[in-house]
Amino acid sequence: MLNSAGRGEDRSKTGKTQHSGESSQTPHDEAFKKLLQTFFAEFLELFLPELACQLDHGHTRFLQQELLVDIVGQEARQLDLLLETRIREGAAFVLVHLEPQSYRDDTFHERMFIYFSRLFERHRNEYRLMIPIAVFTMDDEREERDTLVMKLPEHDILRFQFLQVKLRRNNWRDFINSDNPVAAALLGKMRYTKKEARELRTAYLRMLLRLRRELDDARLALIMSIADLYYDPSQEEDEAIVRELREMGEEEEAREIMELMPAWKRWGYEEGIEQGIEQGIEQGIEQGIEQGVEQGRLMEKEKVARNLISLGLDTPTIVKATGLDSQQIEAMRQKTK
Structure with missing residues (x-):
């Protein structure tokens, strides 16, 4: 996942967030990714109902991870949540990029534009529409920039704006x-x-x-x-x-x-x-x-662990959810093969 709460960060005198080059997924990131993969239609119906009505979820499929070089962070990142679907009024395929963000980052809107640009460069002949969506999972309720504008006084050069879902802004x-099911899973956020x-x-x-x-x-x-x-x-x-x-x-x-x-x-x-x-x-x-x-x-821990293994969750996430150790999880994973 592109943005992990587990990455180290500090703030310079300018207030800009700096990140170390090393990136790691947290159990929260991996679990949230699996939630979106399992209940994508339900997620849109809950938080972006107008968009949900325009998509044909019968043609939705998740694509392979894409590796993009992040110019802002000067590091390569994977786009895990990239999916293909269709709009109801037309035969064109749609590329949806979902980007969970678990911490504040003053350059996030710039990185979203960079990801969008790279996807457009690669897939502009395949997809008529590309939809960038940011899902903010941090507890901070402050406004996040969702646009990137470039213009002259007499001429608009560029206006990029992504869709955003900020969980903390919703009253439980x-x-x-x-x-x-997404409402139940995220009620505590x-x-x-x-x-x-x-x-x-x-x-x-x-x-x-x-x-x-x-x-x-x-x-x-x-x-x-x-x-x-x-x-x-x-x-x-x-x-x-x-x-x-x-x-x-x-x-x-x-x-x-x-x-x-x-x-x-x-x-x-x-x-x-x-x-x-x-x-x-x-x-x-x-x-x-x-x-x-x-x-x-x-016995109950093992039962739940088997269920989570069947859904494809990784070992650290299952360890966090059940309290079993990683060796137990791996042994159970081998038995299911």
């Missing part, structure tokens, strides 16, 4: 009734206050209950793993939510939420204790329950 309450955190978490869990009826296990696991990267609740917080639902008489909803949570979030609440009791008959109740809880956690 506007999305809690949505059945769009939207604007909310500390006082609203518990309410946001409850709304997110209810969204998952609805999505559970529409998505397979692998896609649901992807949504949950990404959401946990952006909002990581404590044990006490989730336990309090379930307790409050039961106190309000929402026993069925509380039960479904407990079933939905991965075992390392439920701390072996059901599956592990049940196995522990069985082992406790032979080994002693207290020790057996403890071992059963641990076994339940591990």
Whole structure:
């Protein structure tokens, strides 16, 4: 991915952001890329609905990575999120360049123009339209420059403007009734206050209950793993939510939420204790329950890891999402081949 929050940065006296030549992907970057690859149409429907209506998603396919030399940063970068689709009114193919940006960069609008220019140079005979889209995932809500203008007093030479989606500018309450999986995955990246955190978490869990009826296990696991990267609740917080639902008489909803949570979030609440009791008959109740809880956690972690492997996520992202070590993930990956 072109822009990684993991790159080193400093600011010179001019205020311009400087980046080291070494670039690395973070689990957040890789997970966000996979989200867009899996739910591209849903992403556009949620944040760019007018554009979504103009595209024929039945002809959408992701293209191979393109290596472009970044003149601004004087380093080569890969365009990971490049896809081909069609417009509904016409047979021309469209090239869409999605660029996640996780930190502030005063030259970002210039780099977007450079990427666009390189793509135009390479593909102008193949595609009638090229659409650059920037997705800002940082917490900073300040305005970002989205245009590059060059002109004389009496003549416009160039005006380039890319589409942008700034997650933090969206209020989380506007999305809690949505059945769009992208809304659930990114709810924790939207604007909310500390006082609203518990309410946001409850709304997110209810969204998952609805999505559970529409998505397979692998896609649901992807949504949950990404959401946990952006909002990581404590044990006490989730336990309090379930307790409050039961106190309000929402026993069925509380039960479904407990079933939905991965075992390392439920701390072996059901599956592990049940196995522990069985082992406790032979080994002693207290020790057996403890071992059963641990076994339940591990089994659920491995189940989710297998789902994420099937979706193509890389090892560091799965390690971050499940807590398993990289050797365990690689061993599971080999078994799936």
